[in-house]
Amino acid sequence: MAGLSFSNISKLFAGTPALNRINAEVAEGEFVALLGPSGCGKTTLLRLTAGFEVPDSGTITLGGQVLAGGGAFVAPEDRNIGIVFQSYALWPHKSVAGNVSYPLEVRRIPGPERKRRVAEALEITGLSAFADRAPAQLSGGQRQRVALARCLVADPRAVLLDEPLANLDLALRAAMQEAFAAFHRRTGATMLYVTHDQTEALALADRVAVMEGGRIRQFASPEALYDCPQDCFVAGFVGDGAVIALTATGTPVGGHILVQALGQQIEARCDSSVPTHICIRPEQVRIDPQGPIRARVSACTYQGGRFRLVLETDAETLVAHAPARARIGEEIRLSLHSPWAFHDPATPEILRVMQDA
Ligand SMILES: Nc1ncnc2c1ncn2[C@@H]1O[C@H](COP(=O)(O)OP(=O)(O)OP(=O)(O)O)[C@@H](O)[C@H]1O
Ligand SMILES: [Mg+2]
Incomplete structure (x- = not known):
């Protein structure tokens, strides 16, 4: 494998x-x-990485080898990169083992080694018992595992996956997410996994590149994206919650800052001296009869073990979790705990510095 x-x-x-000036390692x-x-x-x-498209500018390298850029271009078949798509693209007339064996036959790998590698790939993907079945006799998740085994058997330098679970139902997706995580643990493969499902991205990846409009907005661990988003897009796209513009701020001290939002002074976490917004996750909104913020419940949905409340304050919408069902229209009071204050690069700096409290 290679970086x-x-x-x-x-x-x-x-x-x-x-794509607009993408930089990532x-x-x-x-x-x-x-x-x-x-x-x-x-x-x-993904297609640029696989070699199906040529970049207009910039360089892509794999394990230090230039794949594209500076006049160089390595053809897709010479990159040794495994690819798994949403549609499994299996040979219908070949058995599971036959499908997995195919890339090795193309490379004229001798029979005994081929058998050993196919058996190993089937074992890793949990398909040993299905080796002789035809693809038509498999479930969607099993077919996707055949595609994974076929990609793995060729010992690729990196594995690219484009929404591999998009065709599967929810229960199967959860099971396959575990299968992908196990696959990654066992193979140590360098993996680039495309999804528009944030739960999937946050659950599976070591790091997530959040993209918008051809750019990477933030490339960080799932925890960092959730706890410390760096702009309004990431704050709103990842995690459930609210993004609220600040009207004034104090001076940051030791990673904290006093900010003014929703008519309140709130202590927020921060790493910027000039934050423009706060991001408030549901865990940071507390229903509190003594709380300073008034809100009205506009939606309440059961999420298994808890309820998700949508709350309207005078100016903003917040999301909270509650142990019991709330009535639509009910008035409640809230307090906020440790939201994240950040400087959105697209927003002009804030107008007013807060008076000392
Ligand atoms: N071959 C092409 N010719 C013209 N425009 C294209 C081509 N391929 C992609 N695009 C455009 O480039 C942009 C990026 O497309 P891309 O397929 O990479 O998006 P994506 O993030 O994979 O979206 P999705 O989640 O819908 O699959 C889109 O605006 C798309 O219309
Ligand atoms: Mg796509």
């Missing part, structure tokens, strides 16, 4: 940038998810 590096990658389609053996809304450029980045 992947993207340096200043841009790709235009008919003059419109699908994926370490050897790292599991990285590309997360973002439809059309943000996830598949394009």
Whole structure:
């Protein structure tokens, strides 16, 4: 396996940038998810890595070897990169073992070694018992595992996955997410995993690159994306919660700052001296009869063991979790605990410094 590096990658389609100066390093053996809304450029980045498209500028390297850029271009079949798509693309007339064996036959790997490697790939993907079945006799999840085994058997330098679970129902997706995590643990593969499902990205990946409009907005661990988003897009796209513009701030002290939002002075976590917004996750909203913020319940949905409340204050919408059902229209009081204050690069700096309390 090998690490992947993207340096200043841009790709235009008919003059419109699908990718705009992408810079990212994926370490050897790292599991990285590309997360973002439809059309943000996830598949394009994967196709450039696989060699199905050529970048207009920038360089892609794998294990130090330039795949594309500076006049060099390695053909897809010479990159030794495994690819798993949403559609499994299995040979219908070949058995499971026959499908997995195929890449080795193309490379003229001798019979005994081929058998050993196929058996190993089937074992890792939990398919040993299905070796002689035809793809038509398998479930969707089992077919996706055949595609994974077929990609693994060729001993790829990196594995690219484009929404591999999008065709599966919820229960199967959860089981397959575990299968992918186990696959990654056992193989130590460098993996680039495209999804627009944030739960999947946060659950599976070592790090997540959040993309929007052809750019990477933030590339960080799942915890960092959730706890410390760096701009309004990431704050709103990842995790359930609210993003609220500040009207004034104090001076940061030891990673904390007093800010003014929702008509209240609130202590927030922060790493910027000039934050413009706060991000409030549901765990940071407490229903509190003595709390300073008034709100009205506008929605209440059961989430298994707890309720998700949507709360309207005078100016903003917040999300909270509650142990009991609330009535729509009910008035409640809230307090906020340790939201995250950040400086959104697209927002002009704040107008007013808070008076000392
Ligand atoms: N071959 C192409 N010709 C023209 N435009 C393209 C082509 N491929 C992609 N695009 C455009 O580039 C942008 C990025 O597309 P891409 O497929 O990478 O998005 P995506 O993030 O994978 O979206 P989705 O989640 O819907 O799969 C889109 O605006 C898309 O319309
Ligand atoms: Mg796509």
